[in-house]
Amino acid sequence: MSAVNQKIGIEDCTYGWKSFKLLTKEEQNLVNENRYEATFKPGETIIKQGSPASNALFLGYGMAKSYIEGLNGKNFIMSIVQPGRLILGPGAYVDFRYTYTVAAITAVQACFIDFDIFRQLVRTNGIFAESLLEDVSNKSLMTLRQMVNLSQKKMPGRLADALLYFSDEVFKNDEYEMILTRQELGEMTNMAKECVVRILKDLEDSSVIYSDSSKIKILDKERLIRISEKG
């Protein structure tokens, strides 16, 4: 974190992304020769929904939010993006546009990989293609689950889901900095920011979590999971 300007190789950008390891040395070099790096300050847009999907990308370090810009300026936050995960919306293979916007939450370094290279590797390396299919399928499955959760759970269940997402997927810790504002938490769980505030307060009043404006601590995970499951 301290060495913001330090150059990070593609090995670091793709660290944790297993598909990369399935490439031959030459293919890995091909990727290396066609990557570009850039750093972003908090709040800056890394890729913009609707613009040409010319690159796949990875974060070298930092955190970002990916979100769809929907109707009437309403956003829908899909996920928190971290290093090791491929960022490539389905639009790249359909309408050749980025499907969602990705914006930096913390300071971020991103590696951009030319999408044509990607496309070529899919054609020539079957194992890589299969791995990419797994990646896309995995995201698709999560989207479907998210859709069911959003449409079938009531607000407390949806907010519980989000809190568990942060503890289990993002920070892997039951105590964490809440990097999203209440407004953004609402964009993630499809509710008004005032409702987020109220439900967080309810959860705190019933000792399920501790919460101040910037920190969350899960005190009774069992109960939080039950709230999530009950809907």
Added chain:
Amino acid sequence: MSAVNQKIGIEDCTYGWKSFKLLTKEEQNLVNENRYEATFKPGETIIKQGSPASNALFLGYGMAKSYIEGLNGKNFIMSIVQPGRLILGPGAYVDFRYTYTVAAITAVQACFIDFDIFRQLVRTNGIFAESLLEDVSNKSLMTLRQMVNLSQKKMPGRLADALLYFSDEVFKNDEYEMILTRQELGEMTNMAKECVVRILKDLEDSSVIYSDSSKIKILDKERLIRISEKG
């Protein structure tokens, strides 16, 4: 439609599915040798969510609904399945289970293709792999759009979406038999069946559609589109 018991070759099952055409003759034969056919009566389950995803499939003829069995027995209807479209949930590449249930609405003939064959073709035929990626990406994109629509539109907009889906995607005609019950229309648009009834009535009262219990006719498509877009 009349010859329900007539044997239909894989060429017919895959008619309209462009990925199949990208296979070599040998590969197409390999598929042909590993396919199974079955017919289903209205209401019968063709594949069941959660069971092992051992096959990809196509409809030879007929119509089916694909739906996710969600919380508390609440279903979410994802789409109406017709011939020419690959049916292969993302789970096949993730947890090796069917992600959703598919049930026949009309009499249906289905072709089952061994998923291992599929997997093998992805590895050995890069163009096929790319085509499958396009297919999966396309579905993923539609799911994302659906999620935004479901979460950001009010009931009239969602129902308008469904009515337009039937006219534009399913029947390609502004007048059609409503093959889903009000209950099912609600499962598709995430609302109670009573609300479906009321909004259909509103739309009819304002001369946007004609509707009796089994038939829909779009009278003022412009207006219906506006209702869909306005939310």
Added chain:
DNA sequence: TCTATTAATTGATATTTGTCATCGAGATAC
């Protein structure tokens, strides 16, 4: 044809969720 069952419809009502107005605290800009 008659009956049993399921689907559609309707009105009344309860619940959920969103909006508006307001205020205070903390951060930022000048």
Added chain:
DNA sequence: GTATCTCGATGACAAATATCAATTAATAGA
């Protein structure tokens, strides 16, 4: 240091949506 801004918080209220109960219409079997 002060003005400005955004965010968090809260209460009152309005709008959207679900549920319940009852009735009618349609359909499938016997």
